[in-house]
Amino acid sequence: MNLLIFGPQGSGKGTQSELLAKRFNLAHIEAGQLLRTAVKQQNDLGKKLNEIINIKKELVPDKVIGEVIEHALKTVPKNQGIILDGMPRRQSQVEMAEHILEVLDRNIDACIYLDISEAESLKRIAHRYACMDCGHKIVVGRDIPAGESHCAFCGGNIEQRADDTPEGIKKRLEIFHRDTQPVIEYYRGLEKLVDIQGEQSIEEVFKDIETALKEREII
Ligand code: AMP
Numbered sequence: 434m435n436l437l438i439f440g441p442q443g444s445g446k447g448t449q450s451e452l453l454a455k456r457f458n459l460a461h462i463e464a465g466q467l468l469r470t471a472v473k474q475q476n477d478l479g480k481k482l483n484e485i486i487n488i489k490k491e492l493v494p495d496k497v498i499g500e501v502i503e504h505a506l507k508t509v510p511k512n513q514g515i516i517l518d519g520m521p522r523r524q525s526q527v528e529m530a531e532h533i534l535e536v537l538d539r540n541i542d543a544c545i546y547l548d549i550s551e552a553e554s555l556k557r558i559a560h561r562y563a564c565m566d567c568g569h570k571i572v573v574g575r576d577i578p579a580g581e582s583h584c585a586f587c588g589g590n591i592e593q594r595a596d597d598t599p600e601g602i603k604k605r606l607e608i609f610h611r612d613t614q615p616v617i618e619y620y621r622g623l624e625k626l627v628d629i630q631g632e633q634s635i636e637e638v639f640k641d642i643e644t645a646l647k648e649r650e651i652i
Contacts, residue, residue: 434457434459434514434646435514435539435541435542436516436517436544437517437521437543437545438517438518438542438547439544439545439546439547439613439620440547440549440631441554441606441609442554442605442606442609443549443554443555443556443557443558444549444554444631445631445635446550447463447518447570448464448570449545449635449638449639449642450463450516450518452635452639454516456643457652458513458514459513459514459515460461460509460514460515460516461515461516462502462505462506462509462516462517463519464501464502464516464517464519464520464522465519467505468486468493468497468501468503469594469640472486472487477551478497479583482497486595486596487601489567490596490600490601490604491604492608492612493550495525495526495529498522498526499526499529499530499533502517502520502530502533503533506533506534506537506539507537511538515539517530517642521616522608522612522613522616523612523613523616523620524612524615524619525548526618527619540652542616542649543625543626543627543645543646543649545566545629545642545645546617546619546626546627546628546629547568547631548628548631549632550632551606553631553632554602555602555606557572558573558602559591560574561594561597562571562590562591562592562593563591563592563594564584564586564587564589564590564591565589565591566584566590567586567587567589569584569585569586571585573591608647622646627642627645627649629641629642629645633635
């Protein structure tokens with residue numbers, strides 16, 4: 434099974450991808466996370482990516498994300514499915530993503546779209562942190578109490594993502610509406626889109642995804 438997952442910032446793409454990956458033994462390929470790992474390397478490419486992602490808060494060039502995704506997909510065994518999170522993100526990446534998948538003999542079975550309002554997106558991202566030691570994603574108010582600054586899993590320090598500033602979130606939501614929404618509509622046109630109401634509990638969202646995949650006889 435090969436899935437794509439879409440949704441605005443804070444819609445739960447990462448959380449649902451991980452649950453799907455666990456349940457159906459899929460490889461979770463997360464574009465943003467792969468790029469953040471490249472930034473940490475602090476070589477020339479890492480510095481350029483840091484400037485685009487964390488300072489300008491824009492999308493990286495298609496060629497870069499294409500290479501990163503292709504490289505990651507090639508490491509997945511042929512008999513294992515994938516969930517691709519964060520690519521394609523604009524129309525110019527659609528053909529590129531489809532070509533990469535086709536060469537690797539993978540058909541897209543469905544595209545999951547987690548729909549949440551802009552207000553909910555802003556609210557969720559304001560509470561989104563990550564542990565600097567173990568990398569766990571932490572939601573303040575859910576995983577740890579408000580005011581706490583240590584990881585619930587290892588006690589390490591937690592921080593917000595460098596691009597999760599109010600201005601960064603606003604810019605990325607604009608990019609989502611302008612560039613990614615047309616991609617979502619393209620997959621709706623192909624009848625591959627699975628619309629999911631994202632403003633429910635994690636368990637309810639997961640259940641709706643499973644039901645929709647069953648209805649389409651994908652699982
Ligand atoms: P995310 O973790 O999905 O919010 O992505 C973090 C950042 O990585 C984005 O704001 C972009 O700068 C960059 N990025 C992630 N996916 C893509 C993509 N498909 N194309 C271009 N840039 C991307």
